[in-house]
Amino acid sequence: MSQTPMSINTIQAVNYALDDAMAADVNVIVLGEDVADGQEGGIVGVTKGLSSKYGTSRVRSTPISEQAIIGAAIGASMVGMRPVAEIMLMNFTTVAMDMIVNHAAKLRFMSGGQTNVPIVIRTMTGAGFGTGGQHADYLEAWFAHVAGIKVVAPSNPADAYGLMLSCIRDDDPCLFIENMPSYWNPGNPPERGVAIPLGKANVVRAGTDVTVISYSRRVQEAMVAAESLAKDGIACEVIDLRTVSPLDTETILTSVAKTGRAVVVHEAVKPFGVGAEIASRIYEALFRELKAPVQRVGSQFCPVPFSKPLEDAFVPGVAEIEAAVRATLE
Secondary structure: OOOOOOOOOOHHHHHHHHHHHHHHHHEEEEEEEEOOOOOOOOOOOOOOOOHHOOOOOEEEEEEHHHHHHHHHHHHHHOOOOEEEEEEHHHHHHHHHHHHHHHHHHHHHHOOOOOOOOOOOEEEEEEOOOOOOOOOOOOHHHHHHHHOOOHHHHOOHHHHHHHHHHHHHHOOOOEEEEEEEEOOOOOOOOOOOOOOOOOOOOOEEEEOOEEEEEEEEHHHHHHHHHHHHOOOOOOOEEEEEEOEEEOOHHHHHHHHHHOOEEEEEEEEEEOOOOOOHHHHHHHHHHHHHHHHOOOOOOOOOOOOOOOOHHHHHHHHOOHHHHHHHHHHHHH
């Protein structure tokens, strides 16, 4: 295990996790478009160096066929492998929805528990690079709606490392969502070899007035908003979910019971999103204790725009989060 530098980005963190997992278990394999070193280790280099170290039989570049990638991963997992399958962009998971939803997520149930599908589906997404309507959607609510698959969305490099280790070790399929615009943001290094449990949120900022619940890149905006609001004496408690499904309802409810107010923030479009599910759980458990309606902050209900000014207006930012928090205090 190589020494970790003092600061790393998410690209390096995921690479370290894959490297450490492959070194520890010969059954861990990587497959996807351009993942081998002959193709530069993927379009941003997440898997760079792995095929040179472990060989192209374990780090295999595939044809451009998302169904084939997931189908091969499912088949390999059923005979003892632990595949990490890269679907380059989250929008492209739609091409393999049958494989993911009807096969990977359901085989354990349909075999009476005799068959597990321990695969990790790595994918990236996120608005900000002008990639347009077919390359930057957050579709986590679709997969969180499916029983049998875990949905993971780290917000920082250290979490990306620890959560990836847990996903690889999990006996059920995991969807691991990486945010492309924040790939290069530096962060604290992980403790190598230490996994972060799935389904356990992290309270990243303590507060007493409002609970702000988020995941992936929007946690960063939530922290900036909380810092700004603190100047006006508003103490926000910020929760980084880390895992969308299973959802850490206990941590959410404990915090909201303390603050009496909640704001849920995600990059996915607002209607029918994860925020609606979280709001519903809060209302069901804490209706009489709430001091204000739960606020939801999400992207506009339209495809991701290509135009930079429209793209900036599409996604929620610090100003929208601050406004939502202030609305709960009125």
